[in-house]
Amino acid sequence: MSWFQILSQPLAILVLQVSWLCSVASATQSLLTTAIKIRNATVNDAEQITCIIQEAFRGAPHVKYVNEFMDLHPRHLFNCLLGGVSTMLDNPDVMIQVALLPNNSAPHDLVPVGVAIWEFPEAWPRISPSWTSGLFLHSPDALEMDEDCLLIVNISRAIDFDHQFSAAQRDYLDKSYPKSQQYYLNTLGTHPDYQRRGAGGALVNSGIEVGKKSNRNENVTATLIATEAGEPLYLHLSWESIKNFTVKSMDVVAGVREQWRFDIMKHDI
Ligand SMILES: *[C@@H]1O[C@H](CO)[C@@H](O)[C@H](O)[C@H]1NC(C)=O
Ligand SMILES: *[C@@H]1O[C@H](CO)[C@@H](O)[C@H](O)[C@H]1NC(C)=O
Ligand SMILES: *[C@@H]1O[C@H](CO)[C@@H](O)[C@H](O)[C@H]1NC(C)=O
Ligand SMILES: *[C@@H]1O[C@H](CO)[C@@H](O)[C@H](O)[C@H]1NC(C)=O
Ligand SMILES: *[C@@H]1O[C@H](CO)[C@@H](O)[C@H](O)[C@H]1NC(C)=O
Secondary structure (H helix, E strand, C coil): CCHHHHHCCCCHHHHHHHCCCCCCCCCCCCCCCCCCEEEECCHHHHHHHHHHHHHHHCCCHHHHHHCCCHHHCHHHHHHHHHHHHHHHHHCCCEEEEEEEEECCCCCCCEEEEEEEEEECHHHCCCCCHHHCCCCCCCCHHHHHHCHHHHHHCCHHHHHHHHHHHHHHHHHHHHCCCCHHHEEEEEEEEECHHHCCCCHHHHHHHHHHHHHHHHCCCCCCEEEEEEECCCHHHHHHCCCEEEEEEEEEEEEEECCEEEEEEEEEEEEEC
């Protein structure tokens, strides 16, 4: 079910108030090449950022698997993600940057279309552990806290997924690079209507520049855990692959257990 179809349902009034960027644009994108602008996010960007993340990741197979009921509860999906975004915006040791491009339907307006969430080394251990695997994956802690998230996930899958993902993160990333020495890219996403225009690359490069400037400890390394879809961008931007791992589905369907590969990557700063 597309977001457009959801808007035609009775829930539309509630959804419309907050999902201004979540709908799929009808206008074609401007052919003018425009320089992408990057700036730090403010609390006023919370809803736009939530829309970007929602639309950027809702089609990812592992996200659909964990958030099995998200299409049935669009408002709760939005609120679940908004909770995570707000927590991140409140944390002084987390930097959220947005990429701005002209609105496809109103080209004179620059609007946020991409987002990067970076955790400074100082964020540990103060950061809420609930969102460390990304805003669309939920640790049992996050589920206990948030009833919006509880409605959209399959709880068994979320716990099992988190267990496997966290174990790999601990064994293959945090053991070699203590959290206090990681400048960690938690989330990078571009709204689907604005992809392939360089927003993701510009956000990563901008984040690395900030990391370099604020890196008073020579041992800090930029790190991330890429999905298969995200990996080519990071390889293109000269990130180095440290370790691939897979998370496996709980079910065997027609003799096959679905699995998703992630690539732990690093970049000097
Ligand atoms: C883009 O412009 C359209 C038409 O004015 C508006 O409905 C929409 O909310 C705008 N999108 C963003 C992301 O600002
Ligand atoms: C954005 O935020 C980071 C981290 O707080 C800071 O170092 C940087 O100077 C800010 N950039 C701008 C342009 O304000
Ligand atoms: C949650 O996922 C598990 C494993 O895929 C499945 O067996 C179970 O039926 C699902 N639970 C609900 C409530 O659908
Ligand atoms: C970097 O790590 C090495 C070895 O772990 C240590 O000896 C050194 O003091 C660290 N440097 C800084 C600036 O923390
Ligand atoms: C992880 O997989 C990718 C894609 O196959 C590959 O390019 C990369 O070298 C692998 N990383 C390691 C550490 O083997």
